[in-house]
Amino acid sequence: MSAADRIEKLRHEIREHDRRYYVDATPSISDREYDRLLDELKSLEAEHPELLTNDSPTQRVAGTPIDGFETVAHARPMYSIDNSYAADELHKWADRLPPEVDRFLIDPKIDGVAISLRYEEGHLVLAATRGDGQQGDDVTQNARTIRSIPLSLDVSSTPPPAVLEVRGEVYCPWQVFQKWNEELEEEGQQQLANPRNATAGLLKRHDTTIVAKRRLEFCVHGRGELDGVTATSVTEFYEQVAEWGLPTNPYARTASSIDEVLEVIDAFDTTRHTLPYAVDGMVVKVDQFDLQDELGFTSRFPRWCIAYKYAAEQATTKLLEIQWQVGKTGKLTPRAKLEPVFVAGTTVQHATLHNMGEVLGKDVHIGDTVILEKAGEIIPQVVEVVKSERPKTAEPAVAPECCPECGGSISIEYDKRRVHDIESWEARVERERKRAEKNSEEPADIPKPDPLSGLDESARYCMNPECPAQFRERLAHFAGRGQMDIDGMGIKVIEQLMEADLVKTIGDVFRLHERRDDVLALERMGTRKAENLFAAIDASKQRGLARTLASLGIRHVGSTASRILAEHYRTIDGLLEASEEEIATFKIGENESGIGPEIARSIHTFLHSSTGAAVIAELREVGVSLEMPEAETSGSAGTSLAGKSLVVTGTLTKYSRKEIEELIVQHGGKASSSVSKSTSYLVAGENAGSKLDKANSLGVPVLSEADFEKLITE
């Protein structure tokens, strides 16, 4: 292949990865692999400067604004940061700086999403994502739900500047990330690769209540347009914004030479593993603003700033076997069994391979030497196969043609995007033909997508409804923590119960006490343990509709969806009467419920299938509660303000501005800064001024603090 062709191919591939990464938040390759492609392109372009074009991915900040959000131009562009992986790269960077630079600021590189916050006269007026660096998406409504982003600045010690634009990182703390992934797993959905994808995916959601639920955090790390800010260095700037109530990273340090910088970086490699959020490197900045301004920017990066990325911890080991595990929905997941190896603090013996498409894509053979990586991810990943070390006897991986546990038949799913591309091809060609005809042009060539192949396989399912492996996994889920919470019914006991033919259906669990002697006859059971088990089973009958639904392991119907459904329909009969369409479209106040067609189809199909009907009948018969207790509402504060837009003005006695605005959001409302016809209420405190006049003239209802409290406690 000629250099020109290779360059074109790389650019095409990189753009495709950029789209997956920045727009869809579902990357298909690791960052390391991506960086390798970009490096190859960079060096080819360096060898062939005549082929360099300014639309090359090496020449611009990647990312594009997303459909459905308003696009906003940044007052000052938002750049990416040049990366380095080794000490000598940092030295090289420092060698190019003017000699006056004698102070660096180093702060942790939190692995989240860059955002710009604009405060005018102390009030948050705009939150925007980086987008392509020149233009981003207006995500103000989503940003307002993040608790560490003040809606107005704290001006008790320093008055606010006319304009304060801070740049910073929105991120998803480990705890939130883990809980979220557990929920996805429970719902049989694809898990999130890392906290950064989680954050990126969430910020582009249109439903602020979903965003509010996940508790993202924010931390300042840079500046945009400023008017009336006196800081002359990053250090001073951080101090100043902290006074206004904006969070900065407590681990920011200064150093006066690159050697000192490297010491800070080294020391932090240990600390970072103890933090409640993901840190993948350190960012080194020239501290003084005047020197930063003098240095300026390249097309993609500031010259006064560089990121040092810690190497993801990797290890090399041998892949012994591929095991196919059957999940509760029948999904078969390939898992690599490995020669035990120590990586990032733990001994690893297994790594996930996700699906057959990925196994084929990585060309995994049994007996291969593989490189494992534990980057931000908790579960180690097989990054690549070392082909040069492949033994002659190595066998290519094959997917099972039937369920490895029950022999049941298999159904295969393919990458949805590819299926769509293929199915829509003719229509796209036709559309282009019509468009061209109208403009009397030649239609552009829309290449026919390749047919589906094994590489596109995204999942494999055992279709046998009586598959014992599926039942075992379903039962473990049913009895598990957060679902029916049946203490003493772990996987081992479940296996024993199934083996002794004591439990063949979920209803059997609740009839176990009728077979006391058989239960007592199980190995390692004993009277005490059995009594505890019976008591736990009995107690679980009162968990209520939401938890019972979630415990059934219906695809896409996890704890969140179950709670929303239970709160809306109150009883199983209410839910049984609802049509699929009704379930997909009912509203909470004026808001979307968050259920949507996919969940609706799944729950409706289940409830009206013979299996589903049988499960419900059994649960009723044994006395499991299938109602939502009256007193119980959702974990969030409530939905009394759902779909309402509120403006707060004047001085309040009980709440700060930030507190009341948080309350509004917690109760499902929107806190806006200006009164218009669409404002639902104006909450007015002492000395309310022009906003009160405007509300009165527009006929917007005005609430006192007490009225407001009544509204949210109703």
Ligand SMILES: NC(=O)c1ccc[n+]([C@@H]2O[C@H](COP(=O)([O-])OP(=O)(O)OC[C@H]3O[C@@H](n4cnc5c(N)ncnc54)[C@H](O)[C@@H]3O)[C@@H](O)[C@H]2O)c1
């Ligand atoms: N896997 C894929 O398909 C794929 C595709 C595209 C990009 N990527 C990856 O994305 C990365 C490029 O993304 P990028 O342009 O956002 O660059 P980056 O993540 O390497 O670094 C720049 C970002 O760091 C953030 N940051 C965090 N803490 C900071 C601090 N204290 N000070 C300043 N900034 C801080 C800012 O948001 C800034 O935008 C590369 O590592 C690449 O591997 C992967």
Ligand SMILES: [Zn+2]
């Ligand atoms: Zn099976």
